[in-house]
Amino acid sequence: MKKQTLLYALIILAFNCAEEKKETPTTLKYVKESHSNAKPNEAVIKHLDLDIVVDFETQVIDGKATYTIESTNASEIVLDTKYLDIISTEADGKPAEFKLEPFNKQLGQALRIPISEDTKQITIHYKTTDKTEALQWLSPQQTADKTNPFLFTQGQAILTRTWIPIQDSPQIRITYNAKVVVPKDLMAVMSAENPKEKSADGVYHFKMKQPISPYLIALAVGDIEYKPVSKRTGVYAEKSMIDKAQAEFIDMEKMVAAAENLYGAYDWDQFDVIVLPPSFPFGGMENPRLTFATPTVIAGDKSLTSLIAHELAHSWSGNLVTNATWDDFWLNEGFTVYFEIRIMEALYGKDRANMIALIGRQDLEEEVEGFKDEPDMTKLKLNLSDKNPDDGMNSIAYDKGYLFLRTLEETVGREKMDAFLKSYFKTNAFSTVTTEGFIDYLNSNLLEPNNITFNVNEWIYQPGIPDNQSIIVSNKFENAENTLQSFLDAKSVDVSKTKDWTTQEWVHFIRNFPETITTDDLARLDTAFNFTNASNSHIAMVWYEQAINHNYHGNGVDQKIEDFLIRVGRRWYVSTLFKAFKKADKVDEALVIYKKSRPNYHSVTANTIDALLGYDGN
Numbered sequence: 001m002k003k004q005t006l007l008y009a010l011i012i013l014a015f016n017c018a019e020e021k022k023e024t025p026t027t028l029k030y031v032k033e034s035h036s037n038a039k040p041n042e043a044v045i046k047h048l049d050l051d052i053v054v055d056f057e058t059q060v061i062d063g064k065a066t067y068t069i070e071s072t073n074a075s076e077i078v079l080d081t082k083y084l085d086i087i088s089t090e091a092d093g094k095p096a097e098f099k100l101e102p103f104n105k106q107l108g109q110a111l112r113i114p115i116s117e118d119t120k121q122i123t124i125h126y127k128t129t130d131k132t133e134a135l136q137w138l139s140p141q142q143t144a145d146k147t148n149p150f151l152f153t154q155g156q157a158i159l160t161r162t163w164i165p166i167q168d169s170p171q172i173r174i175t176y177n178a179k180v181v182v183p184k185d186l187m188a189v190m191s192a193e194n195p196k197e198k199s200a201d202g203v204y205h206f207k208m209k210q211p212i213s214p215y216l217i218a219l220a221v222g223d224i225e226y227k228p229v230s231k232r233t234g235v236y237a238e239k240s241m242i243d244k245a246q247a248e249f250i251d252m253e254k255m256v257a258a259a260e261n262l263y264g265a266y267d268w269d270q271f272d273v274i275v276l277p278p279s280f281p282f283g284g285m286e287n288p289r290l291t292f293a294t295p296t297v298i299a300g301d302k303s304l305t306s307l308i309a310h311e312l313a314h315s316w317s318g319n320l321v322t323n324a325t326w327d328d329f330w331l332n333e334g335f336t337v338y339f340e341i342r343i344m345e346a347l348y349g350k351d352r353a354n355m356i357a358l359i360g361r362q363d364l365e366e367e368v369e370g371f372k373d374e375p376d377m378t379k380l381k382l383n384l385s386d387k388n389p390d391d392g393m394n395s396i397a398y399d400k401g402y403l404f405l406r407t408l409e410e411t412v413g414r415e416k417m418d419a420f421l422k423s424y425f426k427t428n429a430f431s432t433v434t435t436e437g438f439i440d441y442l443n444s445n446l447l448e449p450n451n452i453t454f455n456v457n458e459w460i461y462q463p464g465i466p467d468n469q470s471i472i473v474s475n476k477f478e479n480a481e482n483t484l485q486s487f488l489d490a491k492s493v494d495v496s497k498t499k500d501w502t503t504q505e506w507v508h509f510i511r512n513f514p515e516t517i518t519t520d521d522l523a524r525l526d527t528a529f530n531f532t533n534a535s536n537s538h539i540a541m542v543w544y545e546q547a548i549n550h551n552y553h554g555n556g557v558d559q560k561i562e563d564f565l566i567r568v569g570r571r572w573y574v575s576t577l578f579k580a581f582k583k584a585d586k587v588d589e590a591l592v593i594y595k596k597s598r599p600n601y602h603s604v605t606a607n608t609i610d611a612l613l614g615y616d617g618n
């Protein structure tokens with residue numbers, strides 16, 4: 001080749017490369033999403049140093065958040081805040097003049113802080129306000145021991161911004177250190193390395209060395225103690241609950257071992273559970289290293305501990321591999337239900353696992369029916385722009401997500417399924433995944449190599465439940481149905497038939513009452529089994545639901561329902577009962593109770609019930 005031609009060829013090549021660069025947009029690390037104002041592709045937080053004082057007198061958290069940041073030529077960094085009082089901000093220790101954008105009901109206010117190319121740190125001095133949605137301040141009366149106040153946070157989905165100014169997107173991952181000052185008699189714990197005893201001065205230091213998403217930053221402050229269950233598992237609770245909690249969760253180490261055996265090492269060192277006061281709005285919340293749990297899970301016989309298996313499973317699906325946006329929420333919850341049921345199967349066998357799965361399958365049926373005018377809401381991948389991500393927290397993500405994975409398992413076989421899931425968690429550890437990223441991974445690591453066709457797109461992007469769904473059967477439930485039928489036919493109750501029943505069988509039995517069941521039938525069953533006074537919260541809840549549905553008022557059940565709704569703030573229970581009132585055209589009755597119970601609820605429960613009952617404060 002002549003020198004000149006070579007030169008010419010090189011110029012063309014260089015030109016083409018430049019062209020190509022221009023045409024292919026650089027892939028941005030963070031995908032677009034609708035629930036955060038942050039612009040992480042321009043400037044992103046990497047580490048948080050939190051320094052706060054928790055004041056129970058004024059019910060205010062006061063402090064500063066210092067972030068280590070990374071940026072690409074950005075002139076500002078944008079954070080999420082909602083209902084916060086921003087006092088001042090700094091960039092590398094020097095005052096920086098911040099701007100707060102107008103308030104948006106869903107997202108709150110964007111906080112813009114000017115930075116330069118070489119800004120390494122920003123600091124925000126702030127206070128929480130009485131509108132905060134994450135915090136619930138409890139009076140001593142609302143706790144188990146009734147002598148000291150209590151505080152807990154709930155970050156998921158977009159509430160962390162109401163107690164810490166932050167880039168509040170699940171795509172963000174930060175490590176954090178915290179200094180938390182609380183009243184001397186109380187102990188503080190976080191989703192971090194935790195103290196096992198109270199400090200003398202009420203000052204606590206925390207370190208979370210694994211990077212986590214902001215919705216997983218959590219704090220609880222109360223008169224609590226610690227008891228170990230094993231070397232790496234244990235419980236925090238108030239004094240009157242601690243022994244019960246330890247006994248209920250005695251299988252925790254076995255659960256962690258079973259989970260590790262399925263999908264790889266537990267990456268968070270410690271797995272503890274804190275049992276919170278009964279107003280906690282969820283069954284459980286998977287805050288890393290420290291699951292937050294409702295006391296209603298303590299049944300005395302370990303019968304509701306699949307909830308612990310569920311929150312533990314989130315240590316892989318959710319906390320390690322995180323949904324990129326709240327539209328991908330099913331990646332967190334569907335995988336977690338699948339994993340939870342596999343843990344339960346490993347510990348207690350297929351019968352128990354299938355009963356849990358079948359209860360979920362029935363919930364799913366009801367949810368799909370409830371969305372018959374909004375079929376888009378029954379897709380796994382959602383579009384929640386302009387909606388509260390909370391709207392996606394229903395049986396679709398959980399139970400349709402589960403059914404998809406169970407059906408996939410049945411198609412490919414358990415061995416391949418498990419190898420696939422294990423590699424999925426390992427490959428994506430400490431990062432986020434979109435639904436599309438998951439589908440790519442599934443195609444290239446499970447379906448294509450094994451030459452398997454599966455209707456993945458139908459499952460994920462179409463409403464309803466595809467025809468190839470796995471059919472879940474349970475002999476135990478069939479037996480419960482038969483027992484119910486013979487009670488109804490004979491109008492008398494043979495108690496011996498039910499003496500070995502588990503909670504799941506009871507729940508199924510009660511939920512299967514026919515439309516035509518009479519109050520006499522209910523009274524007879526109540527006399528035989530004393531459902532109205534059930535100490536098991538799940539059994540009580542489904543019984544109360546039936547009492548409301550069928551106008552049963554015997555055995556003092558009305559008072560029991562009211563007491564339950566005032567004491568318990570767990571949203572799933574509370575909303576099931578208020579929905580029953582509404583369906584039975586008893587909204588007025590419901591409102592009388594709700595006016596008394598509402599002050600006891602955390603904002604997430606109150607918001608749901610306000611909408612359900614059309615309550616606006618009057």
Ligand code: BES
Nearest residue numbers: 156157282283284285286307310393572
């Ligand atoms: N992460 C959820 C709770 C959650 C979801 C809070 C969305 C806020 C927004 C938790 O893991 C969960 O699913 N809890 C369930 C437990 C059940 C499925 C065993 C609950 O609270 O009922």
Ligand code: ZN
Nearest residue numbers: 310314333336
């Ligand atoms: Zn969950």
